Amino acid sequence: MDILSALLSWLLLYKYAALFAIVYSAALLLPLPANATLLAVGAFSNQGYFNFWISLVIAIVANTLGDLTGYAITRHWGETVTHALRLHKFHFFDQLAEEFRTDAAVTVFLTRFTNSLSTISNFLAGLVKVPFGTFFFYDLMGNIIEPGAVLSFGYLVGDYWNKFSDTFEIITGIIAVIVVMFVLSRISRRIAKKTQSPKKSPGNLR
């Protein structure tokens, strides 16, 4: 029995408690198929076995709490770990931290739509000490839209949700790639600006 089948059985047996546990664990760290699960819950809502709005609220709360846990863990113990792993000695790591801090809002918001990248960005946000308010706000905004979209899609495709599961994974992959390209291009543009500005006005350097 594959992991998704086990999760679906669990969902049917324990309903909202299982939904909360699955979404929370996936948001925190565990590589669980949270989107496929939400797709199924959307379909179950269509069949009247789940309530769409309760499922949506639970998904938003569980996702946000999972993200905040990941953020809190690295915010408190991240530095100890990076020192133990000697990551702070790498220039690239410093650069990444600086870029992430500059682009925190956009990165946190956009990575909500990219499954596994979301977990990584939670940890990074805590590590580079993105302000709690910024992280919470953009995380919540993303978490309202993303599970809402997945549940609605599941609701619309109904009984045949599992036929659309692979398509949905591809769509998530496409979004993830677009997000990474977007963030990288912003970084690239910023580096270009940094390298060009001293040449343009050397007298204006402070």
Place this chain on the structure above:
Amino acid sequence: MPPKKPEDERRLIDWFIAGFGVLLAVLLFFFVRQYQVLRREKIISARESWITNALKNHHGTNDTDLISSWMTFGYVNHLFNLPADYLKTQVSVADPTYPNLTINKFSREAQRNASSVVFEIQNAVRQYLANQSSTVNTSST
């Protein structure tokens, strides 16, 4: 190790962006292929007509192929509008946790193959649906 020059870093990032561009093209290719498969199987058109008819109350399907071993008896009852104890008697379920019992767990307890249990349930549901429709036909005439 001396730090990289910003130009080098930028070039490296541009290479990454180009790489992701290729990955995006590959994913789009698979997406289009998947979409074509779903169109061919008429799943998308079926959903479209469902949406246009739409949002009438669901309640009940008659596609017994949907039944899988991860489902609980309670869910199957709900999906096909079956009476609560119908499957319990048809498949001879003795477990007191019925209907909150998955088909997989029941198969393990009964030391039977899950797919054969699913097949038996599908037949029982088909039989029920056939009886129901014949009752409706008789009462309407």
